[in-house]
Amino acid sequence: MKTRKRVSLIAVAAAAALLLGGCASGTEAAETGSDSEELYVAMVSKGFQHQFWQAVKTGAEARADELGIKVTFEGPASETEIDTQLQMFQAAIDKKPDAIGFASLDPKACIPLMDAAKAANIPVVEFDAGCDSDVPLSISKTDSLAAGALAADNMARLMNNEGEVGIVGHSQINSTGVERRDGFVNQMEAEYPNITIVDIQYGDGDHLKSADIAKAMIAAYPNLKGLYGTNEGSAIGVVNAVGELNLTPGDIKVIGFDSGQAQMDAIESGVMSGAITQNPIGIGEQTVQAAYDAIEGKTPAKVIDTGFFWYDSTNMTDANIAAVLYK
Numbered sequence: 001m002k003t004r005k006r007v008s009l010i011a012v013a014a015a016a017a018l019l020l021g022g023c024a025s026g027t028e029a030a031e032t033g034s035d036s037e038e039l040y041v042a043m044v045s046k047g048f049q050h051q052f053w054q055a056v057k058t059g060a061e062a063r064a065d066e067l068g069i070k071v072t073f074e075g076p077a078s079e080t081e082i083d084t085q086l087q088m089f090q091a092a093i094d095k096k097p098d099a100i101g102f103a104s105l106d107p108k109a110c111i112p113l114m115d116a117a118k119a120a121n122i123p124v125v126e127f128d129a130g131c132d133s134d135v136p137l138s139i140s141k142t143d144s145l146a147a148g149a150l151a152a153d154n155m156a157r158l159m160n161n162e163g164e165v166g167i168v169g170h171s172q173i174n175s176t177g178v179e180r181r182d183g184f185v186n187q188m189e190a191e192y193p194n195i196t197i198v199d200i201q202y203g204d205g206d207h208l209k210s211a212d213i214a215k216a217m218i219a220a221y222p223n224l225k226g227l228y229g230t231n232e233g234s235a236i237g238v239v240n241a242v243g244e245l246n247l248t249p250g251d252i253k254v255i256g257f258d259s260g261q262a263q264m265d266a267i268e269s270g271v272m273s274g275a276i277t278q279n280p281i282g283i284g285e286q287t288v289q290a291a292y293d294a295i296e297g298k299t300p301a302k303v304i305d306t307g308f309f310w311y312d313s314t315n316m317t318d319a320n321i322a323a324v325l326y327k
Contacts, residue, residue, distance in 0.1 A: 169181050
C-alpha cells in the first residue's frame with residue numbers, strides 16, 4: 001500500500017523547480033504536492049440508477065471530506081451488468097489507489113480481481129454485498145436476512161395472518177437478493193402457517209420487468225393478498241403494476257424495500273403499505289471509514305451492521321426514520 005510522502009521532500013522538490021525555472025506554474029506545483037499527499041479510495045458499487053446508490057455516494061463523500069481524503073464512486077448503469085462492474089474493478093486496481101471499496105454483483109466472478117488487488121497490496125473493503133473471497137477486510141451492510149424477516153412480519157400483520165403472497169425479487173445470485181428473499185420466506189414458514197408464498201420471480205431490479213412480473217402474478221393468482229418487492233426497482237415495478245391494472249389501493253398489500261421519492265409517494269397514496277429502509281448514507285460513511293482505517297494499519301470490524309427500519313405512513317416523519325430515508 002502507498003505511504004504519504006514527507007512534506008520536507010515536497011518542499012525540496014518545489015524549491016528545486018523554482019531554482020531551475022521549471023515550466024510548471026506555482027499553482028500547478030502546489031496542486032501536484034497536494035495530490036501526492038492525498039489518500040485515495042476508489043469505490044465500485046452495484047449500480048448507479050437507483051436513488052439508493054446516490055445516497056451511499058453522498059455518505060461516502062461526506063466521510064471522505066471529514067477525513068480529508070479523496071474518494072471516487074462509480075457503478076454500472078444496471079445491476080445486471082456484471083462484466084461492466086468487473087471492468088470497473090480492474091480499472092480501479094490499475095489506478096493504484098490506497099484502498100478499494102467494492103459492492104459485488106456476482107459473488108463468484110469477483111474472486112480473481114480480489115486476488116489481483118491483494119497482489120497489488122491494495123486493501124479492499126466491501127459494502128452492501130460481498131464476494132466469496134477472504135481478501136476483503138470488512139463489509140458495511142444491512143442484515144438482509146433479519147430485514148427480510150421484518151418485512152414478513154409486517155406483511156403477515158397486514159394480511160391478518162392468512163392468504164397468498166408473491167415475491168418480486170431483484171436477484172437470485174446477489175447476496176442481498178438471496179437474503180432478503182430467504183429472510184422473508186423463512187419467517188413466513190416458521191411463524192405464519194396460514195400464509196402461502198405462491199410464486200417468486202426475478203425482475204433484475206428493473207421496474208418495467210418487475211411490473212410485468214407483478215401483473216402476471218396478479219392474473220395467475222386471483223386470491224393474491226400481498227406482493228413483496230425486494231429492492232427499489234422491484235417495489236416500484238409492483239406499484240406501477242397495481243396502477244396500470246387500476247386496482248383499488250390496499251386490495252393487494254404491497255411492501256417494498258429501500259426508499260426513494262416514488263416509494264414514499266406510493267405509501268402516502270395508500271398503494272404501498274410500507275417498506276424496509278436501510279441506512280445507505282451510513283453504509284457509505286462506514287465503508288470509507290473502514291477503508292481509511294485499513295490504510296492507517298488498523299483492523300476494521302469484519303462486519304459493520306448499519307441497521308434497517310420499517311416505515312409507513314404513520315412514522316415517515318419521525319426523526320429517526322426521516323434520517324434514513326432518501327429522495
